[in-house]
Amino acid sequence: MQSAVVGPGRPARPIWAHLAVLVLSVVVPLWCLLGFVGWAALRAERRDNQQQTILVARNLALELDRALGGFGASLRALATSPAITDGDLRRFQEQASQIVPDGSVIVMRDRTGQHLINTLFPFGTPLPVTVAPEVLAADECVFRTQAICVSNLYTGTVDPQPYVLLDAPVILEGQVAFALSVAVRAAHLATLLADHRLPAGWGVSILDRTDRIVARWPDHERFVGSPANAALREATSAAAEGTVRSVNVAGVPVWGAYVRLPGWGWRVAIGVPEAVLDAPIRRSGIFLAAGGLLAVLASLAAAVLQGRRLAQPIRALGRAATEPGSTPGPSSIRELDQVGVSLAEGAERLRLAQEAGRIGIWELVPDTGQAVVSASQVQLYGLPATAAPHGFGWDAWLRHVHPADRARVAAAMRAAIESGSGYEDHFRIRRADTGEERSIRAHGRMVATAGSAGESRFVGVNIDVTEARAAAEALAASAAEFRAIFENSVIGKVLADAATSRIIRANRGFCQIVGQEEVALAEGPTILDLIHPEDRAANAAGLREAMAEGRPYRVETRLLHRDGGLRWVIMSVALLPGVAGQPARCVAAVQDITDRRRAEERQALLAREVDHRAKNALAVVQAALRLTPRGDAATFARSIEGRVNALARAQTLLAEGSWSGTSLRLLIEGELAGFIGPAGSAGQPRVTLDGPLLQIAAEASQPLAMALHELATNATKHGALSVPGGLVSVSWSVDPSAGTFLLDWVETGASPLPGPPARLGFGSRLLQATLHQLGGTILTEWRQDGLACRLRAPLSRLVADWPAGTPARLPAALE
Numbered sequence: 004m005q006s007a008v009v010g011p012g013r014p015a016r017p018i019w020a021h022l023a024v025l026v027l028s029v030v031v032p033l034w035c036l037l038g039f040v041g042w043a044a045l046r047a048e049r050r051d052n053q054q055q056t057i058l059v060a061r062n063l064a065l066e067l068d069r070a071l072g073g074f075g076a077s078l079r080a081l082a083t084s085p086a087i088t089d090g091d092l093r094r095f096q097e098q099a100s101q102i103v104p105d106g107s108v109i110v111m112r113d114r115t116g117q118h119l120i121n122t123l124f125p126f127g128t129p130l131p132v133t134v135a136p137e138v139l140a141a142d143e144c145v146f147r148t149q150a151i152c153v154s155n156l157y158t159g160t161v162d163p164q165p166y167v168l169l170d171a172p173v174i175l176e177g178q179v180a181f182a183l184s185v186a187v188r189a190a191h192l193a194t195l196l197a198d199h200r201l202p203a204g205w206g207v208s209i210l211d212r213t214d215r216i217v218a219r220w221p222d223h224e225r226f227v228g229s230p231a232n233a234a235l236r237e238a239t240s241a242a243a244e245g246t247v248r249s250v251n252v253a254g255v256p257v258w259g260a261y262v263r264l265p266g267w268g269w270r271v272a273i274g275v276p277e278a279v280l281d282a283p284i285r286r287s288g289i290f291l292a293a294g295g296l297l298a299v300l301a302s303l304a305a306a307v308l309q310g311r312r313l314a315q316p317i318r319a320l321g322r323a324a325t326e327p328g329s330t331p332g333p334s335s336i337r338e339l340d341q342v343g344v345s346l347a348e349g350a351e352r353l354r355l356a357q358e359a360g361r362i363g364i365w366e367l368v369p370d371t372g373q374a375v376v377s378a379s380q381v382q383l384y385g386l387p388a389t390a391a392p393h394g395f396g397w398d399a400w401l402r403h404v405h406p407a408d409r410a411r412v413a414a415a416m417r418a419a420i421e422s423g424s425g426y427e428d429h430f431r432i433r434r435a436d437t438g439e440e441r442s443i444r445a446h447g448r449m450v451a452t453a454g455s456a457g458e459s460r461f462v463g464v465n466i467d468v469t470e471a472r473a474a475a476e477a478l479a480a481s482a483a484e485f486r487a488i489f490e491n492s493v494i495g496k497v498l499a500d501a502a503t504s505r506i507i508r509a510n511r512g513f514c515q516i517v518g519q520e521e522v523a524l525a526e527g528p529t530i531l532d533l534i535h536p537e538d539r540a541a542n543a544a545g546l547r548e549a550m551a552e553g554r555p556y557r558v559e560t561r562l563l564h565r566d567g568g569l570r571w572v573i574m575s576v577a578l579l580p581g582v583a584g585q586p587a588r589c590v591a592a593v594q595d596i597t598d599r600r601r602a603e604e605r606q607a608l609l610a611r612e613v614d615h616r617a618k619n620a621l622a623v624v625q626a627a628l629r630l631t632p633r634g635d636a637a638t639f640a641r642s643i644e645g646r647v648n649a650l651a652r653a654q655t656l657l658a659e660g661s662w663s664g665t666s667l668r669l670l671i672e673g674e675l676a677g678f679i680g681p682a683g684s685a686g687q688p689r690v691t692l693d694g695p696l697l698q699i700a701a702e703a704s705q706p707l708a709m710a711l712h713e714l715a716t717n718a719t720k721h722g723a724l725s726v727p728g729g730l731v732s733v734s735w736s737v738d739p740s741a742g743t744f745l746l747d748w749v750e751t752g753a754s755p756l757p758g759p760p761a762r763l764g765f766g767s768r769l770l771q772a773t774l775h776q777l778g779g780t781i782l783t784e785w786r787q788d789g790l791a792c793r794l795r796a797p798l799s800r801l802v803a804d805w806p807a808g809t810p811a812r813l814p815a816a817l818e
Contacts, residue, residue, distance in 0.1 A: 018317060019310020026302040034295035041291055052280055056205075056260035056273050057244060063199065063207060064262040064271040070195060071169065071267055074185050075151040077102055078171035081109070082183045087173055093127075096120040108162070108186040111173065112142060119181065123162065131160055141170040142182040149179055153267050155211040156189060156228060165189035165227050167217055189227050192218035204279040206257070212268040235259055235272055248277075320346070354379070361467035365400075365447075368460055369420050372397060383443075383467055385434030405431035405440065416447075420461055423449045429468075442469040495593035497530060500586055501550045501578055504529040507588065516572065516595050518565035530576075530591060535561035535569060546576060550589060553578050559596070571600040665704050667697040671733055674711040689724060694735035697744075703777055703801045710773045710781075713766040714748050714792065723750035723789045737798060744779075744801045750789030759785040777801060 081102065086095035099109040100122045111119045116139055118130035133139060137157035144152035154168035166186045173181040196207050197220045209217040214231045230236070234249030244262045257274035264270065316339050333340055357364065363380025367373075374396040381390040384403050404412050408430040419426035426447035431440055447463025489496050495513030499506050506524045514521055517533055531543050538560045549556035556576040561569045576591045675690050699707060715724070715731075723729030729752040736745050760767075767783075770792075774781045779796030 017310060018314050019307045022306035022310040022313075023303050026306045027299065030295075030299050030302045034291075034298065038288075038291050038295070041287055052275070056258065056275055057246065057262070059199075059201065060207075060244070060260045060262040060271050060273045063196065063273070064264050066195065066199075067192070067209060067269070067271060068264050068267065070192075071153065071264075074104070074169045074187065075171065078109075078151065078169060078183055078185055082171050082173045087181075088175065092120055096122065096126045103185065104187065104191070106188045106191045108159075108166075109184070110186060111181050111183045113181055114142070114146060116142065133160060135160055138168055138170075138184070141168050141184065145170045145172045145182045146179045149174065153269070155213050156215050156217045159186060165217075167192070167211070189218050190223065193220055193223035193227075196220035196223075201273075202279075204276050206274045208272045208274075210270040210272060214270075217269070231272065235261065249274075358382070363465040364463075365395075365465065366460055366462045367397065374400075380465060383441075383465060384432060385436035385439075403432050403435060405433060407431070416461075419447065420449065423459075426461075426463060441467055442472045444468045495572070495591075495595070497591040497593065499530055499589055499591065501589040502586060504531045504546070506530060513593055516564075516570050516593060517562055533562050535563060537561075549576065550578055550587070562593070569597075570595055571597045664698045664700050667694065667699050667707075667735065668692060670699060670704060670708060671711060674708055675715050675731070675733075689729065690731045690733065692733050694733075694746075695737070697735070697737070697802055699801060703796075706773045706776045707801070710770055710794065713769050713773075717766050717790070718750055718753075721753075723753040726752065726754055728752045729789070737802070739798075742798050744794075744796045744798050746794040748790070748792040748794070750791070753789035755787050756785050756789075759783075 103109045103122050109122045116133040121130050135157045137154040141152045141154040149172045152170045159166045168184050168186050170182050170184040172179040173183050208219040211217050214236045216226050216229050219226045232249050247259045256277045259274045261272040357379035363383040364377040365380050366375040375392045376395045378391045381395050412430045415428050428445045432443050444466045449459050450462050451459050490510050495516045496510040497513050498508040509521050509524045534542050546556050559573050562572050573594045576589050579588045581587050718724040723731050732749045734747045770781050777796045778800045782793045784791040
């Protein structure tokens, strides 16, 4: 069977190799686990052996303590002998000789170190003075503490052998008179150690306070007097007992245990060579390694045999997948039989998918020119079914490519084959059976042939995309049309999230309505955020309900402009058809009706004002008719005509000002124009006007016009305008602190007046009624050269847009 390639430089391996890896992945961890368990058990055994060394050291320390204690007890008993009290040293030496242990010497010395008795020599023999520092140190300890002291290892003065000394005080009359000691040869203590019969390879030493070896077993003579190794000295310097790894004095790596003798300062140390402790671990490790290796080899052999047996039905299954019409026979493996059935079913499903998707599969071997195509490929090109799989090669395929695309398509495929890169192209073909032109999208790539060094195949698919391409073009045209309508519409358009009202896209018309850029709208407020706060809650509820029901939502509302202003709009929101996997969207059409609303509001206001003014004018005419004397019909007609004309002139000025009020100067000029004749002989004006610019409210214009008309009529009949050279001065002012308007009418140059009239005429009554209507008063003064009047009225009733009450300051036009 040919081996496939699973990756760069990684050839596929046979099934027996995979089974071998599987076996190893099971056996090796198990082997390691067993090895770890065995190693842990051996480590525990090793720790037990190490603990055993401490127990042995304790036992030896207890026995040595008993031996030293026995020597001490004998010395204490001997120190109380009556022979010492009697001064009979001969008899005392005899007593000492009887109890001295074998290999030991009993000596009694005074404070100078002079021997008084020595069991090594007959009594009366001249005895030396001790100069050994260790002995003198023990004597000094006895004289100072009156207790038994033990020396470090030293060499005897008379007998040059290694000794240790137990020193006891001889007390006479409450004072230490002498030091009584027993000198024990170190060899005697070595015999004590040998009696314990330690296991082979073990070593034990007795160390004095300076960590010198007092006794050792084995090889006592070799190591007596030698210092203990440094590691042991450091370990025993602080602790009462413990363990240490070191190299003993013989140069052998050992595991050591040590115990301090309480009260003596000596130590017992045991060393066990690590080779002795590790011998069981080594033996067990060798056994585990050998057993595990045999298990692995046996498992690998079984894996190879089983793998070769399984490879046969798998090869048959592979042939069925690559060779049309080949069917694998039943095997002994249920799963492989199921794979064979699934493979056949998958091939049928693939054929159905190719037919439904109009997908053809092709394969080309560039080196040989051999081509293999699927049945769906020849069907795609309108060829008979017999053309599959080998009857539709390179040349036949190129003949069916549209002539306008043929050269380009052939060059693109050759370039892909030469470079080994992926191939993707779109071209047209002509079906062999009908000559119909179809659009084809092609994909392909080079694939290495399994098991053939250097040989590759060019594998790919052809997909008939004629209908899909036409639909895509229609969709693109529709999208372009939508974009053109959306962007260029004079009506504001907004695309938003239906659930959150977040703006996704807005056209120029909407941006102009709210005074913001599209980028800011897409990153900032929602549609509801742009609605006036007073309208927002109702619109939010209505829009949410409409979107939930999928119906359009239409409302006339106010939007906030970036400059702080408001824009009236008609907003129509419709839910767009949903797209699977995407949030629902809606589109809003927003028409700016601000100008229309303002025009409607002005028209409504004007209609109300005209209605109001007409009623007022009729009321004034009615009052004029009622108050005008009716003695002479012609005079009555002229009076009524003049007063109605005054009302008409005021009405004209109000209409020209859109009923928002009129200029006081224009009002006065309009009323006085009909009464002013030619200028005087000196060319002086008949009327002078002086005062600030004031806008008279619409409500006050007609009453004030009537008052001015009456004053002008009176001046023309009886006052300054009735004689040549007469002058009427009209001046006006405002008192902001009092909120009062003042108008002074002063006539000069008139015929002398005898005084005020005996009774009020119609004009005077009309003036008072008019000023009363404005909430004001009139003050008249009949001077010799003419009439002087002062009209006073509240600014809030007379001047347009003047607030009620006392203003803080004048309008800008009056300052």
